[in-house]
Amino acid sequence: MHDELLQFKLLKFWTLVDLPRDKWAIGTKWVFRNKKDERGIVVKNKARLVAQGHTQEEGIDYDEVFTLVARIEAIRLFLAYASFKDFVVYQMDVKSAFHYAKIEEEVYVCQPPGFEDPNFSYKVYKVEKALYGLHQAPRAWYETLSTYLLDNGFHRGQIDKTLFIKRQEDELVQVYVDDIIFGSTKKELSTEFEKLMHDKFQMSSMGELSFFLGLQVQQKSDGIFISQDKYVAEILKKFDFATIKTTSTLIEPNKALIKDEEAEDVDVHLYKSMIGSLMYLTTSRMDITFVVCACARFQVTPKTSHLHAVKRIFRYLKGQPKLGLWYPIDSPFDLEAFSNSDYAGASLDRKSTTGGCQFLGKRLISWQCKRKTIIANSTTEAEYVAAVIYYRQVLWIQNQMLDYWFNFMNTKIYIDNESTIYSVKNTVFHTKTKHIEIRHHFIRDTYEKKLI
DSSP: OHHHHHHHHHTTOEEEEOOOTTOOOBOEEEEEEEEEOTTSOEEEEEEEEEEOGGGOOBTTTBSOOOOOOOOHHHHHHHHHHHHHHTOOEEEEEETTGGGGOEEEEEEEEOOOTTOOOTTOTTOEEEEEEOOTTOTTHHHHHHHHHHHHHHHTTOEEOSSOTTEEEEGGGTEEEEEETTEEEEEESSHHHHHHHHHHHHHHSOEEEEEEOOEETTEEEEEETTEEEEEOHHHHHHHHHHTTOTTOOOOSOSSOTTOOOOOOTTSOBOOHHHHHHHHHHHHHHTTTOGGGHHHHHHHHTTSSSOBHHHHHHHHHHHHHHHHOTTOEEEEETTSOOOEEEEEEEOSSOOTTTOOOEEEEEEEETTEEEEEEEEEOSSOOSSHHHHHHHHHHHHHHHHHHHHHHHHTTTOOOTTOEEEESOHHHHHHHHOOOOOGGGTTSOGGGTHHHHHHHTTOO
16 A cells, blocks of 8 residues: 555655635545465465545546457457467556556545545545546546657557557457556567566566467467466356266257246346356357357346356366367468358347357457348348358458458358358349348448448
């Protein structure tokens, strides 16, 4: 706690003043955390002073609060690029990152609990820089960091604004709030970037990237492996499934999930907690995505049959805890996509379920599984709409890869329905396909422009 307040003093963080008559002070509190590494071992005990930002009022205490954070697909794409170029990715953490960011608004906070000045207990602090808990703090930090990088020769990505690049030197930086991952084809460039950051901020150099956003990253001589087996062990322990029997399949075959209104209700909070834990696991586990999403549809009124299905997923994870994504070095770097859909497969409402995935060579970058909001009138319509949905993701990857100096024009999308393929290529729009909504026909234009 003393270290935290000492840093405030060194950074000239705030000034002790009388509270103006037309202003009010925001409360403060201490937050205590144990920081752990990827093995779950406590490496630091941390005390942080935060503002009680829930008392702030929009338009008075803050204006714009939106800030950019990296998409998880962008992180996977960054690691895929690193595996292809065969360079090491490093990680840095900014100590109390928000404290370096200046705020424009006039903000006053109460004196820290336990550290009130006995001679001026009635006074408050006028905050000059961003305090954790303030709504505008993340935005202010992003502006501070991006300005510093841009002033030092970096360029911001055209699509992903959390990606900063030195084009002439092949140096890349990806930012996620106060965590920074970076790498370069030349080791000395990474060393120079590390020094550059130390010149401006107090940084913790964490060495080679091994644990990021809950993802375990193993950088090997022949590729990069991404997994979440530590997280799997945590949720198995959390829900008391550490000693359960395993199963080889995620769901019982030929047994669709239905509303099952006659069955007994189960604890809604427990069910939602289990689903939420599994949804986070889909960051690296494509194999459970479909079943988890199917179970998530019954969160409002879950029944015993639904809870049984969720428990079966945990039993499967118990038997397969270490599966993950493998990005080999020796794989080519061509963008390919796959799209598929069933026809009226949902027994509840006869809507179709679509699935898609995108690869850079043998590196799986992103995947999707979604039930459509409309009812398809034919297999062609179901497959056509699915192709459109997943082409949007391909379009994002195409534009994103331009920042990595790759032009993926004429990307291959694999569809296993011939009538859909002919509908995309055929310029004549005949009566039997008019039921496909007009808004889905931009995919034909993209085909004619040789984008796919």
